[in-house]
Amino acid sequence: GAVVSQHPSWVICKSGTSVKIECRSLDFQATTMFWYRQFPKQSLMLMATSNEGSKATYEQGVEKDKFLINHASLTLSTLTVTSAHPEDSSFYICSARPGRKETQYFGPGTRLLVL
Amino acid sequence: SQQGEEDPQALSIQEGENATMNCSYKTSINNLQWYRQNSGRGLVHLILIRSNEREKHSGRLRVTLDTSKKSSSLLITASRAADTASYFCATALLNTGGFKTIFGAGTRLFVKA
Numbered sequence: 001g002a003v004v005s006q007h008p009s010w011v012i013c014k015s016g017t018s019v020k021i022e023c024r025s026l027d028f029q030a031t032t033m034f035w036y037r038q039f040p041k042q043s044l045m046l047m048a049t050s051n052e053g054s055k056a057t058y059e060q061g062v063e064k065d066k067f068l069i070n071h072a073s074l075t076l077s078t079l080t081v082t083s084a085h086p087e088d089s090s091f092y093i094c095s096a097r098p099g100r101k102e103t104q105y106f107g108p109g110t111r112l113l114v115l
Numbered sequence: 116s117q118q119g120e121e122d123p124q125a126l127s128i129q130e131g132e133n134a135t136m137n138c139s140y141k142t143s144i145n146n147l148q149w150y151r152q153n154s155g156r157g158l159v160h161l162i163l164i165r166s167n168e169r170e171k172h173s174g175r176l177r178v179t180l181d182t183s184k185k186s187s188s189l190l191i192t193a194s195r196a197a198d199t200a201s202y203f204c205a206t207a208l209l210n211t212g213g214f215k216t217i218f219g220a221g222t223r224l225f226v227k228a
Binding site: 034036041042043044045046049091093095097103104106107108109111 | 155156157158160163203214215216217218219220221223
């Protein structure tokens, strides 16, 4: 089956630093990748959709300058949380979609704790 | 953004009982999916039902879809303690560039041994 990995699986950083999270599709090419954020005991909220080679499309209320998304290749997308603050502490999950198919494959998530 | 509501928000049952979770959504959909998430873990895809389907089964899972009411239900029969998890419905919405998946609020299921 299609596998999506995320790195790191967890990260602790100081307030004001930037954190980069990688999302990789291991055995398929992902023309589209999605980034979700999940706060404790809440649902997944779609943050942005990224298409390989083009700018990401952000959902309403998500700051694009705060959450930088790069989808430089068909197997890699990165999310950079710039100048992280404690309120950015969350579980970040990516998913990848091959072509225009409806199926998305989810990564295991990255837990971010900002002190 | 979230597509809709799920009820109940939390459900506690005894092992062996059936668990029913409901999901409502707001817009037209191409398909609806159910996922499970154990505490602090990633998502496990359970089942996908298309908009032209009314019912689907997978093992102890039964999913129904009523597009006229914009609602779906997930039934877990003969529940086990290992079924304890959060369950989310998700809908695939078509936008420019393809589909994007939006999740419901989720139901937290606790199965007591």
